[in-house]
Amino acid sequence: MKDLTLALLPLLAAGCATTGADVPVVPTTPAASVQARGQTDAVGTANADAADDPAIWRNRADPAASLIVGTDKKAGLHIYDLTGKDRFFIDVGQVNNVDLKDMGPLGVIVAASDRNDRKNAKLALFRLDTAAAKLIPLGTIPVGPGEAYGLCLYRSGATLHAFNVIKDGTIRQVALDLSGATPSGTIVRTMKLATQSEGCVADDRTHRLYVGEENAGVWRFDARAGGAVEGKTIASVDGQKLVADVEGVTLAPEGEGNGGYLIVSSQGDHAYSVYRLSDDSYVGRFRIAAGSTYGATEETDGIDFAPGDFGPTYPDGLFVAQDGYNPPYAQNFKYAAWADIKAALGIE
Known part of the structure; x- marks a missing residue:
C-alpha cells in the first residue's frame, strides 16, 4: 500500500524514506543503480494508484513472443508484449495481485x-491464450472472509495451489x-501474520513460501499443504536494508537446489533488496534509475522475475517492476535486464 504522497517523491527519489512516525531517514546501506531497458504502455486508469502487479510468461520456442500480464487494480488485467505494447485488456474489476503457471496439458x-467484494475474498482464474495474447475467463472461487490482497501460485507435482493473502x-x-x-x-491450510501483508512468492523447487508483512519484513513458510503453519522472519524492516512498505517479492532461481535470490520491493525508498535463497543472507540493493530513454521506478508495488533467454535485450532473464x-x-x-542487475550488485 502506498503511504507516501506525490509531494514527497522528489525527496524520496534522492534516497530518503519515512519511518512509521514519519521521521525522515536516509538508508546508510547503498543501492546500486540500473536503468530500464523497456516499459509498458500505461494502464487505463489515470490519476490513481492503479497499476499493481506483473506476471511473466516466457515463450521458450520464441522468446521475443513472451508476454507480461499486469493488473490495473481499479479495472482489470492487461497483457503486454516485450516491446511494452498493450495487446489485450479484460474488464474484471478490482484485481490486485496476479501470478501464472504453465500446467502442461x-x-x-x-x-x-x-x-471486488471487500468483505469476501475470491480467486479469479483464467487461461492465457499464448498465441492470441488474450485471457480466457475460467471462473472465480470463494476463498473466505476478508479483502483479497496478495496472491501467488505453487505447483506440487500435478497439483496447483494458490496462496491468498488477506489484507x-x-x-x-x-x-x-x-x-x-x-x-x-x-482451503487446505491457514497461516497468519500479525499485520497487513500482501506480496508473496512460492518456490516450487524447495517448497518454500515467502510473504511480505508490509511494516515488519519478509517471512518464510513451508509451502507444502502438510507443513507447519509457523513462519520464520528472514528479513526485517530496519530502515536501512529494507524500508517499509515491504511490497512485491519474487524469486530469481539459479542452478540446482536452492540456488538463486529473493528480490523484495523496498517501497519506502524506491529500491529493491536482494537476499540469497540458500541461507537468507543479504546480498545488496538496487534501484531502477532514470536513463536517457526510460524513467525511474518509484513506490513500486508488485515485481516479477523470469529466468532464461528473452532475446538480445534481456538475454539472461527479465525483471519487471x-x-x-x-x-x-x-x-x-x-x-x-537481470544481467544489468547482477553486474550492478557484483554477483555472478
Missing part, C-alpha cells in the same frame, strides 16, 4: 486476487481443481 493458468495478514492455501468445466478450490509515478502518463511497468 491444462495450459498456462493465470490467477488474480479478486477484491489483515491471513494466508489461505487453496488446492485448485481444474479438471471440470469450472474450477473449484479447497510496477512504477507508481510515471508522469505525464498513468502508472505502468518497467523492464530491466
Whole structure:
C-alpha cells in the first residue's frame, strides 16, 4: 500500500524514506543503480494508484513472443508484449495481485486476487491464450472472509495451489481443481501474520513460501499443504536494508537446489533488496534509475522475475517492476535486464 504522497517523491527519489512516525531517514546501506531497458504502455486508469502487479510468461520456442500480464487494480488485467505494447485488456474489476503457471496439458493458468467484494475474498482464474495474447475467463472461487490482497501460485507435482493473502495478514492455501468445466478450490491450510501483508512468492523447487508483512519484513513458510503453519522472519524492516512498505517479492532461481535470490520491493525508498535463497543472507540493493530513454521506478508495488533467454535485450532473464509515478502518463511497468542487475550488485 502506498503511504507516501506525490509531494514527497522528489525527496524520496534522492534516497530518503519515512519511518512509521514519519521521521525522515536516509538508508546508510547503498543501492546500486540500473536503468530500464523497456516499459509498458500505461494502464487505463489515470490519476490513481492503479497499476499493481506483473506476471511473466516466457515463450521458450520464441522468446521475443513472451508476454507480461499486469493488473490495473481499479479495472482489470492487461497483457503486454516485450516491446511494452498493450495487446489485450479484460474488464474484471478490482484485481490486485496476479501470478501464472504453465500446467502442461491444462495450459498456462493465470490467477488474480479478486477484491471486488471487500468483505469476501475470491480467486479469479483464467487461461492465457499464448498465441492470441488474450485471457480466457475460467471462473472465480470463494476463498473466505476478508479483502483479497496478495496472491501467488505453487505447483506440487500435478497439483496447483494458490496462496491468498488477506489484507489483515491471513494466508489461505487453496488446492485448485481444474479438471471440470469450472474450477473449484479447497482451503487446505491457514497461516497468519500479525499485520497487513500482501506480496508473496512460492518456490516450487524447495517448497518454500515467502510473504511480505508490509511494516515488519519478509517471512518464510513451508509451502507444502502438510507443513507447519509457523513462519520464520528472514528479513526485517530496519530502515536501512529494507524500508517499509515491504511490497512485491519474487524469486530469481539459479542452478540446482536452492540456488538463486529473493528480490523484495523496498517501497519506502524506491529500491529493491536482494537476499540469497540458500541461507537468507543479504546480498545488496538496487534501484531502477532514470536513463536517457526510460524513467525511474518509484513506490513500486508488485515485481516479477523470469529466468532464461528473452532475446538480445534481456538475454539472461527479465525483471519487471510496477512504477507508481510515471508522469505525464498513468502508472505502468518497467523492464530491466537481470544481467544489468547482477553486474550492478557484483554477483555472478
